[in-house]
Amino acid sequence: MREAWISYTELQRMGPDVLRARISERPEEAARWVEAAALNGLVNAQIAWGQMLVDGHGVLANPAAGLRWFRVAASAGSMDGVNMVGRCHELGWGTAPDAAEAARHYHQAAEAGHGWAQFNLATLLLDGRGVPPDRREARVWYMRSAWGGNAKAMTMLGRFVEHGWDRPARPAAALRWYRRGAEGEDYRGQFDYARLLLELTGRLDFALPWFARSIANGVPAFCRNVGAALREAPQPELRRLALRALERAASEGGEASDLRAYAAALAAGLGGLSDPASAARQFEQARDAELASRAEPATSTSSTEQRPRRSRTLLARLRAHFNSRTAAPRHPT
Structure with a gap:
């Protein structure tokens, strides 16, 4: 952080996005002044402090205390x-x-x-x-x-329109919503825009950058699913992106299954050439992660882990699309 302490006046002027950025620089140091500001009644600090307690970010995790701070902020309007x-x-x-x-x-x-x-x-x-x-x-x-600018909501409207959840399906109109979500940096919108663009036009050259952006921005669980879908693509460009997605899931998620999937992809030469040495290292890391996970208590499945079923459905559609096409991609003039 630029300084170890931030004045109350500066905190009052600081919007939530700036406050989160300052906290992320050195969360342990930030915890002192965020807590102090929360105790002094600064609402955006109360929200930030509550989130830090929930996440264990710069402070020992205490979700119950985090909830209490959210309630304090809510009671202030x-x-x-x-x-x-x-x-x-x-x-x-x-x-x-x-x-x-x-x-x-x-x-x-x-x-x-x-x-x-x-x-x-x-x-x-x-x-x-x-x-x-x-x-x-x-x-x-x-x-x-x-309407308020939420890119994830734009992506969800694209899904409504594409799949006809409440009225007749209109894929071309869905593409416009997906583009808005993609341009708003929603990684699911970026993926859906690329997927539907490829399905409707066959323009791999247009779809590739959006697939790549979705992988760069996505969380590990999303990258895991994208890697599983794209590795079945007939186009080598998409299979190379699959390898990139599997690598992100393995390196940032650290789960044994992700490390093993990435190792298998390296061994199979998904990116072009087989890399047995790198695959062996990944298999070793997978084994170590599996041994470590056995010592940890099992946790229940949260609603956030249940929600991706719609993403899995869309990925299944993409796999079906690949299976219905010949190995040569279609590039209309």
Whole structure:
């Protein structure tokens, strides 16, 4: 960080994005002044401090204390706080998971115009968690969130339109929504835009950069699924991207299964040439990770791990698309 202590006045002027950036530089040092600012009633510091406690970022993890700070911010009228209380109830941070309670908080913040609460409420409505399933109402909230600039909501609207979840499917219109999500740096939007662009036009040269950006921006679980899908592609360019996705999942996720999948891809020459030496090192790391995981207690599956089923469905469509095509990619003039 540029300085070990930040004044209260500076913290008051600092927006949430800047505050998060400052915290990420040296979280252990930041914890002192974020906590002090939270105790002095600065709402954006209360939100930041709550998240640090939930994540164990720069401080020992204490999700229950994090939830208390989100509630303090919410009681001061912060819709960020209300939304985060909802997240705690949805994901079981510091409390038992309760989707109905999460929906109640999301609805309160969504009605006040909070973009992420609108997105979160729409997702519960789409999945029927904590509320009766209602695709039309989910679409309304995704639309409101998208109007506010939420790129992930734009991607979800693309899926609505592509798959006809509440009205006839219109893939060409879906492509426009996916492009908006992709340009807003949503990695799922980038992938869906590339996938549908390739499916509708066959233009691999247009799709490749977006596939690459989705892999560069995606979380390890997403990269794992993308690697599994793209490795079946007939085009060598996409298989090389599959190797890159598997590498990211292995290096950043560190799970034994990801390390093993990456090792197998290296041994098989997925990127072009077989690399037995690198594959052997990855297999050794996979073995070490597996031994280490046996000593750790098992954790229950959270709702965030349950949610990617729609992503898996879309990846299955991509695999089916590859299987229906010949090995030579189509490049229309």
